[in-house]
Amino acid sequence: MPIVKADPKRVNAGVHFTLGNYALVEGAIAAGCTFFGGYPITPANEISEMISKRLPQVGGHYLQGEDELCSIFACAGASLAGAKAMTATASAGFNYMQEGLGYCYAIEAPVVVVDVQRCRGENYASQADVMQMRYGASGDYEAIVVCPSSVQELFDYTVWAFNLAEKYRNPVIILSETTIALMRERLYIPTAEEIELFERRYTTAAPGEYAPFAAEEFSCPDFAPLGKGYHTIYSLNPHDEKGSIDWDPDVFERLYRRITGKVRENRADICRTEQYLLDDAEIALVAYGSEVRPAKEAAQMLRDKGVKAGVLRLCNVWPVPEEAILETASQVGHLFAVEMNNGKYFHEIQRCALGRCPVTPVTKNRGLIHTPMEIFQSVMDALS
Numbered sequence: 001m002p003i004v005k006a007d008p009k010r011v012n013a014g015v016h017f018t019l020g021n022y023a024l025v026e027g028a029i030a031a032g033c034t035f036f037g038g039y040p041i042t043p044a045n046e047i048s049e050m051i052s053k054r055l056p057q058v059g060g061h062y063l064q065g066e067d068e069l070c071s072i073f074a075c076a077g078a079s080l081a082g083a084k085a086m087t088a089t090a091s092a093g094f095n096y097m098q099e100g101l102g103y104c105y106a107i108e109a110p111v112v113v114v115d116v117q118r119c120r121g122e123n124y125a126s127q128a129d130v131m132q133m134r135y136g137a138s139g140d141y142e143a144i145v146v147c148p149s150s151v152q153e154l155f156d157y158t159v160w161a162f163n164l165a166e167k168y169r170n171p172v173i174i175l176s177e178t179t180i181a182l183m184r185e186r187l188y189i190p191t192a193e194e195i196e197l198f199e200r201r202y203t204t205a206a207p208g209e210y211a212p213f214a215a216e217e218f219s220c221p222d223f224a225p226l227g228k229g230y231h232t233i234y235s236l237n238p239h240d241e242k243g244s245i246d247w248d249p250d251v252f253e254r255l256y257r258r259i260t261g262k263v264r265e266n267r268a269d270i271c272r273t274e275q276y277l278l279d280d281a282e283i284a285l286v287a288y289g290s291e292v293r294p295a296k297e298a299a300q301m302l303r304d305k306g307v308k309a310g311v312l313r314l315c316n317v318w319p320v321p322e323e324a325i326l327e328t329a330s331q332v333g334h335l336f337a338v339e340m341n342n343g344k345y346f347h348e349i350q351r352c353a354l355g356r357c358p359v360t361p362v363t364k365n366r367g368l369i370h371t372p373m374e375i376f377q378s379v380m381d382a383l384s
Contacts, residue, residue: 006030006195010058016187020151020180021046023187024114027158028086029054030195033112035083037063037074039093043123043178044116047088068093072100072113079109080234081226082200084162088114091129092121094136101171102137107234108213108220108259110165110200112158116176124367125179127289127340133173134318140256142263144270145173145318147288151185157315159195164270166198168262169220175317177340179290179369207231214241218261263319272315273324277303281310283379284328285362286349287338288314290369295338297372302379309379317345322352329353336379338362340369 011030016023025047028036036055038048052062061078065071068089075085089097094115104111117129133145144164148157158174165172203210203222207229215221224230233243238252263270277299278284287295292313302309312328314321329335334357337346343361350359362378364370 002199002201003196004199006192006197007032007058008192011189011192011195013189013191016189017184018151018187019046020154020176020183020185021116022050023151024154024158024174024176024181025050025054026187026189027155028112028162029058030155030189030192031159031162032084032197033086033162034060035063035075035078035085036060036087037065037071037078037085038087038089039065039068039071041090041093043118043181044088044090044093044114046181047114047116068096069100072097072111073103075111076100076104076107076109079104079111080107082223084166086112086114088116090116091118091126094129094132098136098138102139102141103236104171105137105141105259106139106236108169109171109234110169111171112161112165112174113171114174114176116178116181118178119367122367123178123182125177125290125340125369126365126367127177127291128342128344128365130175130317130339130341131344133175140260142170142260143173143318144168144170144263144316145175146316147175147314148180149288149290149292149313150180151183151187154180155187155189159197163198166200168266168270170263175289177290211241212243213239213255215258217258218265219258220262267319267322270316270319271321271324273321274313274315276311276313278310278312278328278331280308281332282308283334283336283383284310284312284332285336285338285375285379286312286314286325286328288317288345291338291340294370294372294375298375298379301372301376305380307379307383317348320348320352325349325352326354326356329356329359333357334383335359336362336375336382338370338375339364341365
């Protein structure tokens with residue numbers, strides 16, 4: 001996969017004090033985004049607002065969709081035409097995108113989707129969408145979902161998301177939250193020379209020899225350039241390597257073993273975790289997204305009380321960083337799954353721990369991020 005440097009004309013390098021949603025837009029522009037299709041919804045509106053200004057400045061195109069379904073299908077078409085495409089929505093709007101998202105998985109369109117999680121109908125913080133990110137669309141697929149926890153990471157992880165989408169020809173979801181989306185913090189944007197981007201890989205086969213869905217096991221096929229004589233059907237229906245619509249159970253099984261395997265079998269490359277105070281930890285807080293912030297503070301508070309606590313931070317939740325969770329469960333005596341919902345991803349953490357130690361959910365579903373004291377108290381109560 002060829003790697004290039006970002007275009008200096010697209011990189012607003014320097015130090016900024018900015019909104020999380022604006023930081024995400026700058027990340028998309030730096031990553032080479034050339035098309036955005038979206039429909040208004042709070043708390044994601046600032047993304048549409050800013051990218052509608054920024055894209056025309058760098059030769060890109062902005063589409064105000066008639067609804068969320070229009071937006072995701074427009075992104076699919078733009079992606080197949082050669083664009084780096086993105087859409088953004090929030091929780092309820094993500095519901096409406098599922099048909100189009102399922103189509104993107106089936107045709108292997110590398111689109112980036114932003115979900116700014118909120119409580120139902122209200123702009124309060126939540127992580128209640130975490131399971132829908134993986135299981136919302138129909139059919140077989142594997143999701144790639146990254147979880148920023150700060151304004152800085154809304155920039156950094158957006159670049160990462162575009163690179164993952166291009167590398168694996170798979171939709172990538174940025175699981176944002178009201179907490180960080182509407183927060184203002186320091187943002188450092190590096191120079192273009194410091195930003196590495198994955199270039200889309202195009203076929204070298206002649207039009208008559210090109211098979212749009214042919215690839216080695218657990219890898220993805222090359223694209224065909226638009227307008228160069230390659231006639232390809234991109235259909236949700238069962239199709240063979242040539243894209244022809246036909247039902248053959250052997251072909252179908254082989255196709256989806258590859259489509260799911262290209263993500264599942266490359267977890268070591270896709271998954272990222274970070275460790276905080278885990279070297280001598282006896283208990284570990286497992287957190288993702290904005291909940292990483294109070295979890296780190298809580299770990300230090302626990303240490304001040306004599307409890308050797310650390311944090312396993314999940315930078316992505318899908319595919320599940322199974323090996324890192326199991327390794328941590330084998331190292332400590334107790335895991336605590338910190339979430340802003342009623343305890344959803346807790347079950348994945350418990351599954352990956354394989355019974356090596358107890359796993360206790362630390363949940364909050366009140367439209368607010370945990371305070372460090374709330375996490376501290378939950379751990380102390382469980383240990384008493």
